[in-house]
Amino acid sequence: MTLIPHAIPLINDPQVVHALAARWRRTRTLLLLAAGVLPVAIGLVCVVLAGMTSAGQRIMPWWSAIPAVAAAACAWALLTWLRRNGLSDPHSWLPATTLMTGAQLVLGVLPGSGIALRLSPGAALAVKALCAAGVLGAGSACSLARLARRSLLAAPVIELGSTAFTLVLTDGDTRVVIGTERLDWTTNRVGAGVSFARIIRVTTEANAIVLHTASGSWQVPVPDPATAQALLRRRITWWEERRLAAAERERRRYLDLVRLLAAVSGEATRGGVTVTVDSNGVTTGIALSPDVRELDPDLLAARLMACIERARSDARRQVQDLVLDHAAKASH
Known part of the structure; x- marks a missing residue:
């Protein structure tokens, strides 16, 4: 399984893929180094330190591996x-990388170096070199994560509006965040936001974009109104396409469920009596075998009712399995 896909995730438009291909290649390489290669290398440094700790010991102390x-x-x-949630938010790459590599230093490299120096004083030079490599790796990972974000978003292009990346525009005390379902902004530490579903149209004024909704208009200061307007319109179009596609998928799943439910048939057999019912229990x-001709009518009626109940129970079980399977697929 590829950690970071070669193509930008959640994009089906070939023109957008082509326009952002070179930018994504650079970003992907930097992000792989920052969030993949270097953190793993820091982990290997800690493993080597743990191995050096046990070099002069008959039995490796268990706590030295912590x-x-x-x-x-x-x-x-x-x-x-990064694989599950991080790819769509480039602005979180640097904080996440800083947090995790910093934790590696505090919890792994520094304690591991201290333990190795204490238990293997003869390898002090190698331990110090490994410690320095760990610190350098953490610093390099943070720098590369920052470069990855800049490589992707430093110069906004209209095609970024057709991606799932969170876009942030800043202008003085104003910070505008274009998400996947809404637009949020903060001006002079006062925050506000509006969902794409409420936006009727987007226009521009001097140094601002204007969001027209059914309940009024919002004026949002931005450094480049024309670019911000184009990005927002592109993102709203992308959101509408995904919403319609999701609705179509749900409609098809519902029709498939209705078709499968219509085909449900419960059946039960007992003493020469066979009964079938549909998904509604009707x-x-x-079917009666020749053996039931000599049965007492009351006994035959009892067998018939028992078969009907068992057939209805079988149909209910099939309906329940179909509905639960449909719900499980819908949740994914």
Whole structure:
């Protein structure tokens, strides 16, 4: 499984993919180094330090491996976050990388170096070199994460509006965040926001964009109103396309469920009596074998009712399985 896809995620427009291909290649390389290669390398440094600790010992103290485990856990947490949630928010790459590599230093490299110096004083030079490599790796990871974000977003282009990346525009005390479902802004420490569903149209004024909604208009200061307007319109169009596609997928799943439910048939057999029912429990067929001709009518009626109940129970179980399976697929 590829940690970071070669193509920009959540994009189906070939023109957008082509326009951002070169930018994404640079960003992907920098992000792989910042959030993948260097954190793993720091974890390996801690593993080597733990190995040096046991070099002069008959039995390796169990607690000497704690820094290596902590550093490896931090690297794994960063990679997992990046794969699941982090790719769509470039502005979180630097804080997340700084947090995790800093934790690797505090929990792994520094304690591991201290333990190695204490238990293996003869390897002091190598331990110091590894410690310096760990610190350098953490600093380099943070710098590369910052460069990755700048490489992708430093010069906004209109095609970024058709991606899932969170876009941030700043102008003095104003910070505008174009998300995947809404626009939020902060001016003089006062925040506000509006969902895309409420925006009727977007216009520009001097040094600002104007959001027209059914309940009024909002004026948002931005450094480049024309670019901000184009980005926002592109993002709203992208959001509408995804919303319509999601609604179409849900409609198809519903129709598939209705079709499958219509095909449900519960069946039960007992003592020569066979009963079938549909998904609503309505009897659709009764079959009697020749053996039941001599049965007492009351006994035959009892068998018939028992078969109907068992067939309805079978149909309910099938309906329940179909509905639960549909709900599980919809949640994914």
